[in-house]
Amino acid sequence: MSLQFSYEKYMNLIQYPEHWSNPIPHEISKKVIYNTLSPCICVQSNLELDNHLKDMYNIDSISMLFRYFGDYIQDRDQIPSTTDLKDPGSVSSGRHRSDSLFQRQASECVRFTRSLEDLISIDSEDHILQSTDIDSFLSQYLQNLEPIMNENGTPSKLLKHSIYHRFFITLSSINLSRYHSFHHPVVALLPLDITKGQGYENAREILIHFKNLNNTLENFPEFININDILPVFVLCYDENSREQWESVQALTKSLKKQLFVESVSISLFTPHDNQKSTTLHSPITVSLHEQVFNMSHPTSINIPSRLLTHIYDTISFIVEEMMIPFMHRKLVFWDETVLQPRKSIFQSNKFFRRFISPKSNHPIAHKVNDPQDPAEGDIMFPASSPEFLLRKLADWSFMLSDFKKAYSIYDLLTKDFESYPQYLAPCLEYKTISLLMGAQNIITAKTIKTEVDPLMTRAIEQYKKQDEKHSLRVIHCILTFSDLLLSLSDTWVSSPLAVNYLTYIQKSHLLGPYATVIILERIAYAYEICIDLRVNDHFLPKPDEENKADESEAAENSKKGENGLEVDDMHEWRNENKLIQNNLRSEGLTRFRKYSLYQLVAAKKWVELHKRNQAKWCIYHAAPAYEKLSLSKRPDGLFHRLSMELS
Amino acid sequence: MFYFTIIGTSDNPIYEAEFTTAKNTFQPEIKELNPYIVHSTLDIMEYLQWQRQPQLDINTSSGGFLRSRHSTQENSYLGKVDSFYGLAVSGFLTYGNIKFIMVHGNGTVDDTVTRSFYYEVYELYLKTLMNPFYKVNDPISNSAFDSKVRVLSKRLFV
Incomplete structure (x- = not known):
């Protein structure tokens, strides 16, 4: 296998x-x-x-x-x-x-x-x-x-x-x-x-x-x-x-x-009678x-x-020899005929634009008369309009992994679509996605706070302005953003942002119970990977090893006690009220307790939905944070109750 | 409605109290989650414990615990440190690494009132600590302490 x-x-x-x-x-x-x-x-x-x-x-x-x-x-x-x-x-x-x-x-x-x-x-x-x-x-x-x-x-x-x-x-x-x-x-x-x-x-x-x-x-x-x-x-x-x-x-x-x-x-x-299938x-x-x-x-x-x-x-041949060259040819054509004139000083400057005839051969946006969609002000840009061609140019550049070019065109289009919120929202969404996909390794904490987050907020705001029937689009947009944020290298900065967006979905109550629990688990994951860059694996508390260390220490002490050696001295040196030394370097720089809380809440929800195995797995992941605490041993406590119910 | 707790140095709750009225009580599903919400807030409290500059957006008014080294302002009160689905969580850190944490069921933290409450409870805690029969991190079972905290809560919140 x-x-x-x-x-x-x-x-x-x-x-x-x-x-x-x-x-x-x-x-x-x-x-x-x-x-x-x-x-x-x-x-x-x-x-x-x-x-x-x-x-x-x-x-x-x-x-x-x-x-x-x-x-x-x-x-x-x-x-x-x-x-x-x-x-x-x-x-x-x-x-x-x-x-x-x-x-x-x-x-x-x-x-x-x-x-x-x-x-x-x-x-x-x-x-x-x-x-x-x-x-x-x-x-x-x-x-x-x-x-x-x-x-x-x-x-x-x-x-x-x-x-x-x-x-x-x-x-x-x-x-x-x-x-x-x-x-x-x-x-x-x-x-x-x-x-x-x-x-x-x-x-x-x-x-x-x-x-x-x-x-x-x-x-x-x-x-x-x-x-x-x-x-x-x-x-x-x-x-x-x-x-x-x-x-x-x-x-x-x-x-x-x-x-x-x-x-x-x-x-x-071709018949392949005797051949392996x-x-x-x-x-x-x-x-x-x-x-x-x-x-x-x-x-x-x-x-x-x-x-x-x-x-x-055959498929490889179609893609490599036909589709990609075709897309490149089209991109070059649209670049020369639509993008370059758009970027020229005559088009972008109001003063020069006065000298250009307002009449052009390009079709313009118009209202749609769709009996099934009577929404007022529903605008459509035809396929050959410069705006839609630019949008296509950006989308195809994105498909061919030219995220930098896609980003610059989306940026240009956001100005064109200012008065068309239905077009503006997806444009802002993909502008953000292309930024995160393309520049993922060089995005700094400052970029996230000053550029990425405002862009995301604006895109979500634009989606929210639309009809309620499009609410799942907002959710998809937020999930995409949060996923991209969680795949950045500096999760200490990006995870809290992702958590904020995911919490927004939870609070909006747009999803059903199953989807809600899946989002809860995703929030837990965001907290799990939220670790400061200064903390490496070596400094992270490891519950199993800690236990072993404690046990071996206790055994050593008891041995010494049996032999009558310096037991009092050991106690004298040990101050239980002092900060625990083994996780001092990572203290406050992880969010494992938060992770455990969300796993616990998810477990509770899974039990309500009769998905015992899902719940069991959540409890398993929450256990390291709670096992040592007296809190987990309370008979009326949630953790104890769920553990007993699922065991 | 409020859920107040004092957490010892090894994450163990040493005192817990719920301040509710007949009208304002926690829903059962929130009530059973309260101790875990408080436990999860310890992540943020520990973070603030080692900060000199306010880093959390939600905590811009109060800043980190170490701030006092360079200013005369009080530093134990950390203000609103966390939130969980409409609930706000405020925190207070003593110099002996004991944490006071409160879940605010109304979702807002009135800094003036909460700060004053925490400092008065802190005074009560210090008096308990001075008791030669009390060891740090032991649960506070003294009924006088409990009744005084409840009186404070009534005066301040309800």
């Missing part, structure tokens, strides 16, 4: 109890946040191909198949690492998976979603999560976890983290938003089934249909520009058939020459809907191991 610990295993930790004792991966919060904001690739449906897939692999659609291959492309999570299944002819990547949670290039994360039509028809800004949905999901998830926790009794901090991040991603939406472009598809995969005789004409039809979606779909949103989505044909064929291989080669050329569209080929329908683990999800779907439809998909490697190679 593989002991390598990947991002996927962290997110689906419930399925890997053997990893529960692992340490918490470094900067995991940053990775979770980045993953929910990675570029989207939508997979268009093809009925004939989907039927063929259903017959051959029992997979509903090709879109469903690709969803299993999301995340950081070089991790290749689905491939069992103990076997060397690498295709000899495949594109070799120079990087090994063993350091999968470290040193990764953030720009190579991708998410696979449904077809653009589905995204438009099902998801919209109006389909907003409710806290009850989240709570019912958490209830179900924790219910599934209880028997596994019974079998693996050792309390795991990693599992608690994983549960928290599960909760965090349930709040992340994958809806197409008019306020940012993170969930807008960057690439559209247009699959073709060569085995069923689909050829150039079908490809042409599919492309025309795709390019005309904005004309054919009634509710096609104005904030999406179909030309900003790179179409790529995926030609699925049988490798054993010479004819098919030749037609794939010919089609690739003709698609490029005549339709100007790139294509990739996958030998998806791999059962795919559940995909990494980035939204509540997907998680609920996965839990309610547990499917087991078996794919030949060779095909698995082949699919990964």
